[in-house]
Amino acid sequence: MKILVDGQTLGTPELQRGIGKVFLEALYHMVDGDIQHDWYIAVQDMVHLERLKPRLRRWIEPVLLPALSASDNQINRCQAYGQQLDHLARTINAEVYWNPNPLMPNVHYPLGFRSIPRVVTLYDLIPRLMPERFQHDWGQALWQDYLTRCDDLATDECYLLAISDATAKDFIKAYPLATSRVQVVTLASNYSLFWPYVQGDRLSDPPYVLYVGGFDPRKNMDNALRAFAAFAKDQQLQEVRFKVVCAYDSI
Numbered sequence: 001m002k003i004l005v006d007g008q009t010l011g012t013p014e015l016q017r018g019i020g021k022v023f024l025e026a027l028y029h030m031v032d033g034d035i036q037h038d039w040y041i042a043v044q045d046m047v048h049l050e051r052l053k054p055r056l057r058r059w060i061e062p063v064l065l066p067a068l069s070a071s072d073n074q075i076n077r078c079q080a081y082g083q084q085l086d087h088l089a090r091t092i093n094a095e096v097y098w099n100p101n102p103l104m105p106n107v108h109y110p111l112g113f114r115s116i117p118r119v120v121t122l123y124d125l126i127p128r129l130m131p132e133r134f135q136h137d138w139g140q141a142l143w144q145d146y147l148t149r150c151d152d153l154a155t156d157e158c159y160l161l162a163i164s165d166a167t168a169k170d171f172i173k174a175y176p177l178a179t180s181r182v183q184v185v186t187l188a189s190n191y192s193l194f195w196p197y198v199q200g201d202r203l204s205d206p207p208y209v210l211y212v213g214g215f216d217p218r219k220n221m222d223n224a225l226r227a228f229a230a231f232a233k234d235q236q237l238q239e240v241r242f243k244v245v246c247a248y249d250s251i
Contacts, residue, residue, distance in 0.1 A: 004085070004094040004116075005060070007041040008107040010048035019123060022163075022187060023100040024052070026121075031059045040092055042085065063088060068108070074145040075111065082110035089116050102149060105142055109149045118158045121185075125150070125170045126218045133217055154178045161185045208241040215248055 039060040127134040154175035162168035213219040
């Protein structure tokens with residue numbers, strides 16, 4: 001099978017966030033040493049390939065896409081991108097397309113691309129669930145682009161890999177006709193980046209609960225604090241601490 005991967009994420013800041021980390025790990029474990037399939041990755045700049053592991057570059061063939069010729073209107077650019085991928089898929093006889101990052105506004109979504117089945121990784125629908133926090137800040141053009149992408153994901157021949165049950169349920173609630181095309185593929189921890197809480201014969205002093213999140217409302221910090229307070233009270237824990245690891249803007 002010939003598989004076409006959308007490589008736009010390699011050229012975005014998302015490569016340093018969870019979206020990018022998941023993309024790189026999933027791509028590596030799928031492609032490395034795979035002799036049963038032919039892998040292609042579409043990129044907008046060949047320098048972006050340097051962000052892949054050298055070993056991975058042995059097994060995947062890059063395809064450089066030309067600059068888009070479309071107006072600055074985001075939907076028009078996404079339609080032009082869809083035409084690009086349609087032409088590319090026919091040229092290389094691709095049989096399936098994987099988009100690891102369909103909803104971020106700093107990548108183009110291939111509107112109108114229908115020549116082969118599409119598989120997308122779906123992280124969340126937070127803007128759709130919290131429009132009061134996004135619609136005004138984004139502006140009408142960006143908001144309409146986001147909604148158009150969501151609607152397109154619900155069309156036939158698009159299969160969604162949701163990273164959690166919650167994400168799958170959110171999408172199915174919005175688009176019940178797509179139920180049969182949504183599959184939950186939960187994320188996994190990279191154990192090389194974690195250590196056991198027991199270091200030799202010592203525990204952390206004082207013990208703590210670690211929260212990896214942020215102060216953005218969508219991270220739900222308020223309820224995380226409430227849950228921790230209820231847990232500490234229920235367990236009669238006097239010394240336990242709540243530690244937060246996140247990026248923030250100092251004032």
